[in-house]
Amino acid sequence: MDGSAADDLSGPTLPHSDTSSDSGDDLHLIxxxxxxxERSAAAGALRRLAHAFVRHRTDPETLAEITAWADATAERLEAASDPVPRPQDYFARRYVDPRPSDGSEVMAFxxxxxxxxxNPTAMxxxxxxxxEGVRATVSFGAAFESAPGRVHGGAVCAVVDDVLGYLMVCLGIAAYTARLEIDYRGxxxxxxxxxxDARETRRDGRKSHVELAVRAGNAPPDAxxxxxxxxxxxxxxxxxxGS
Known part of the structure; x- marks a missing residue:
C-alpha cells in the first residue's frame, strides 16, 4: 500500500474532461x-460546543440552559423551512463535470x-x-474519543469510507462501496x-479496487x-x- 499509484488502470474511458493542474488552494465545491x-462558522461553533461538552463538566443550571437553548433553536430551524433534499443528479454529474484539479480542496456538499x-457532527x-489519488488531513476532537487518547474505530472507519468516496469524485466515476476491509495497526x-492517503490500484471493468493508509501527521512518508x-x-x- 505504500507504492505509487498504478500506472495502467484499465476500465471505462471517462466521458468528461480532466482539468488537472497545480491549482494550490482552489476549492472544488460541487x-x-x-x-x-456562515453555515460553516455556525457548525464550527457547534462542534466546539460538542467537544467541550464531552471533555468538561458543569453545574445543573448550565446544563438546563444548554438543553433549553438547543431545543428552542432546533424548533426555530425546523419551523423556518422544509427539509432540503439532496440533489438527484449527484452521481450523474461525475460524467459531465470536470474532475477536480490536482491540489484543489474537494467538497460535494x-x-x-x-x-x-x-455539518456540526463532522470531523x-x-x-x-x-x-491520481486523494489526501485528507483529519483531526478528531474529544467527541470521538474511545480508549484514552484514541479515536473510536468506528469514527476512523467512517472517514475511510468518506475519503474513498471522494477518490471516486477525483477519478471522475460514480461508484458504490461494495467491500471495505480495515486493519487497525495502531x-x-x-x-x-x-x-x-487513498488511491486506485486497478480497475476490472466496473470494479474499482482501492487502497488507503492512515499515518500520523508528523510521521515521515515511509513510516x-x-x-x-x-x-x-x-x-x-x-x-x-441514464436508464
Whole structure:
C-alpha cells in the first residue's frame, strides 16, 4: 500500500474532461451554498460546543440552559423551512463535470456527513486531490474519543469510507462501496492531525479496487501506517444512470 499509484488502470474511458493542474488552494465545491461561510462558522461553533461538552463538566443550571437553548433553536430551524433534499443528479454529474484539479480542496456538499465544514457532527477534514489519488488531513476532537487518547474505530472507519468516496469524485466515476476491509495497526490520536492517503490500484471493468493508509501527521512518508484499508467499489456507468 505504500507504492505509487498504478500506472495502467484499465476500465471505462471517462466521458468528461480532466482539468488537472497545480491549482494550490482552489476549492472544488460541487454544490455551492450561498450561506457556506456562515453555515460553516455556525457548525464550527457547534462542534466546539460538542467537544467541550464531552471533555468538561458543569453545574445543573448550565446544563438546563444548554438543553433549553438547543431545543428552542432546533424548533426555530425546523419551523423556518422544509427539509432540503439532496440533489438527484449527484452521481450523474461525475460524467459531465470536470474532475477536480490536482491540489484543489474537494467538497460535494458543505454539510456532507463526516467531512463537511457546515455539518456540526463532522470531523475537521481538509480533503484534496493528490495526483491520481486523494489526501485528507483529519483531526478528531474529544467527541470521538474511545480508549484514552484514541479515536473510536468506528469514527476512523467512517472517514475511510468518506475519503474513498471522494477518490471516486477525483477519478471522475460514480461508484458504490461494495467491500471495505480495515486493519487497525495502531491507535489514531485525538486532537492531532492524521493523514489519509487513498488511491486506485486497478480497475476490472466496473470494479474499482482501492487502497488507503492512515499515518500520523508528523510521521515521515515511509513510516508504518496506523491504519490500512482495501476496498472494492462498483462503478455505475453514465449509460446506467441514464436508464
Amino acid at each position: 454544490y455551492p451554498d450561498p450561506q457556506f461561510a 458543505g454539510d456532507r456527513a463526516f467531512s463537511g465544514p457546515a 475537521e477534514v481538509d480533503m484534496r486531490r493528490h495526483g 491507535g489514531v490520536p485525538i486532537d492531532e492531525p492524521v493523514i489519509y 508504518p501506517p496506523l491504519i490500512e484499508a482495501a476496498g472494492l467499489f462498483v462503478i455505475v456507468t453514465a449509460d446506467q444512470l
